[in-house]
Amino acid sequence: MKFTINNNLRLLTCPLLLAGAVCCSSGNDGDTPAPGPGPDPSPVTGDVLAYVTSADGNRLFTEEGLDYSKVSMSPYRVTIDPSTTYQTVDGFGPAITGATCYNLLQMSQADRTAILRKCFDPETGAGFSFIRVHIGGSDFSMDEYTCCDREGIEFFAIPAVEKDGIFPVLKEILEINPEIRIMGSPWSCPKWMKGTVADPSKPYDSWTGGRLNPAYYDDYAEYFVQWVTEMEENGFPIYAITMQNEPLNKGNSMSLYMPWEDQLAFVKKLGPAFRKAGIDTKILCYDHNYNYDNVAGQQNYPLNIYADADAAQWVDGSAWHNYGGSVSELDNIRAAAPDKTIYFTEASIGTWNYNFESCVIDDFESIFLGTLSRYGKGVLLWNLMLDDKGAPNRPGGCTTCYGAIEISSSDYKTLKYNSHYYDLAQCAKVIRPGAVRIGASGYTASGLTYLAFRNPDGSKAFVALNRSAGEQTVAVYENADRSFKYTIPAKSIASFRWGAGAEN
Structure with a gap:
């Protein structure tokens, strides 16, 4: 089946996995390539x-069309x-924070619609299919707040800073x-x-630190119920929540210390509250680093929750960040709890680590192939868009982070695409939501890693x-009629999609 590639994309431009580095190498942002080539008529x-x-x-999400060829004896x-x-x-997709929405x-x-289509349109764009939002404020919101800052859960309401500053962007993304x-x-929970x-x-x-008072477990469970309910009433279906971002981090501008003992006790309130309200949103535990921030007594955080049957019944799985430790920790989690899901939910680039050459390769290996090869169901990165000053951001939060896309604060028009954009695009474009990872084996070589998938429309995907x-x-050999050969350039990511539905 022949197909035509939509060149609007040009505007944007093995199982042999090792544990690998969990963040990209040190460097500076001067090595960032310019955006990809212009449209080809x-x-x-x-x-x-x-x-x-x-x-x-030299190639930045560059499109090519290949013909099937005979490779059975290759x-x-x-x-x-x-x-x-x-x-x-x-x-796969980015965080849509208050800061991202402010810049957009x-x-x-016209410019905003164009960039959102380039990111989220599955046909003419990269096809980002998963996003993460903050419940209340974060270190990349426009203020410190929650949805119930007046004491009493009866005062719950998503504030105007989100209805005016985030909802319009979410609506446009969902329209696309x-x-x-x-x-x-x-x-953070309400103070x-x-x-x-x-x-x-x-x-x-x-706002910084503290711990959830057990006397308010019921109220906080209701807080989640009302948040999911109000978001969905506004047209934003909530697929999953985590109970706390970085529960072992007491020092972020907005934060809450929530050791596994607290999450175990709290989910016994949250799960029944969701069921009573008819909410089927997935509940994930943890949402922090591979090394548990080296906090005493917090090793195997998710496994400690799964060990309690009453708590485990409400928890779909765990979420992970890579600011400490190795992706190989997921092997431990998967081996001990094969029935629980795994998601990668946050990684950042910034002045402390950014070099396009190393980041685009190392992060793809560790975060994307590393998570997917260990039964991970999705990858989310942090943030979609910040300006050339890493802003807006909050005092006490990250003031040195880069977005997947950088926008000039002088004209809010000029864009630069960083490594996280390309890593997301390389997976999201060919691996569609609902895809199943399938077997891929045979040729091996030093430095070569790969995975294969079957999409819901019957097409196949191969990322290398x-x-x-x-x-x-x-x-790549599927059968005698569906095979092809490709030479991947040095230090490069290559993604392929073919078969039924691939013309889309």
């Missing part, structure tokens, strides 16, 4: 959609096995891609629900990373 045709991003910037053959199945994938809303309507899945995470870390029953009046200094050839 001549359509690209072929049997296979191919997208390539190279660390040297020494580079990788056989796709749809009969061997693993996890179902929910999707400074753009002209109605199948977007949304995950919500709180950075009137907080106690000190040492004594949660003792009032604690600060060549981190070596030389090019690598792969011959």
Whole structure:
């Protein structure tokens, strides 16, 4: 089946996985390639959609059309096995924070719609399919707040700062891609629900740190119920929530210390509250680093919750960040709890670590292939858009972070695409929501890693990373009639989609 690739994309431009680094190498942002080439009026045709991003910037989500070819005897053959199945994938995408929305809303309507289509449209854009939002404020909101800052859960209401500053962007995203899945995470409970870390029953009046007072577990469960309900009444279906962003981090501008003992007790209130309200939103635990921030007694955080049957029945799975430790920790979690889901929910780039060449490759290997090869169901990164000053941001939060896309604060028009944009695009474009990871085996080479998927429309996807200094050839074999060969450039990501539905 021949297809035509939509060149609007040009505006934006193995199981051999090692544990790998959990963040990209140190460097500066001077190495960031410019955005990809302009639109090509001549359509690209072929049997296979191919997208390539190279660390040297020579190819940035570059589109190619390939024809099927005979590869059955190739020494580079990788056989796709749809009969061997693993996890179902929910999707890939960025955090849509107050800061992201502020920058988007400074753009002209035409420019904003164009960039959102480039990111979220599954046909003409990259097809981002999963987003994360903060429940109440965060270190990238426009203020510190929750949805119930007046004492008494009866005063719950999503504030105007979100209805005016976030809802318009969410509505436009959902108009572009109605199948977007949304995950919500709180950075803090209302301050009137907080106690000190040492004594949660003792009032604690600060956005930073503190601990949820058990006397307010019922109220806080109702807080989640009302948030999900109000979001859905406004047209934003909530696919999943985590109970606390970075529960072992007491020092963020908005934060709440929530050790596993607290989450275990709280979910026994939250789960029944969701069921009583008829809410089927998934509940995820943890939402923090692979190394548990080296906090004494917090190792195996999710497993401690799963060990309690009453708590475990309400928890769909766990969520992970990569600011400490190794992705190999997911092997431990998967082995101990194969029935529980795994999501990667946050990674950042910024002045402390950013170098396009190393970030685009290392993060793709560790975060994307590393998570997916360990039964992960989705990858979310932090944030979609910040300006050239890393703003807006909150005092005490991250003031040195970069967005996946950077916008100029001088004109709110000029854009620069960072490594996280390309990493997300390379997966989201070919692996559609509901895809199932399938078998892929055969040719191996140093620096080459790959995974394969079957999409709901019957098309197949193959994502490969060549981190070596030389090019690598792969011959992808599904059957005698659906096979192709491609030479992946040095230090590059290559993604492919073919078969039924691939013309979309």
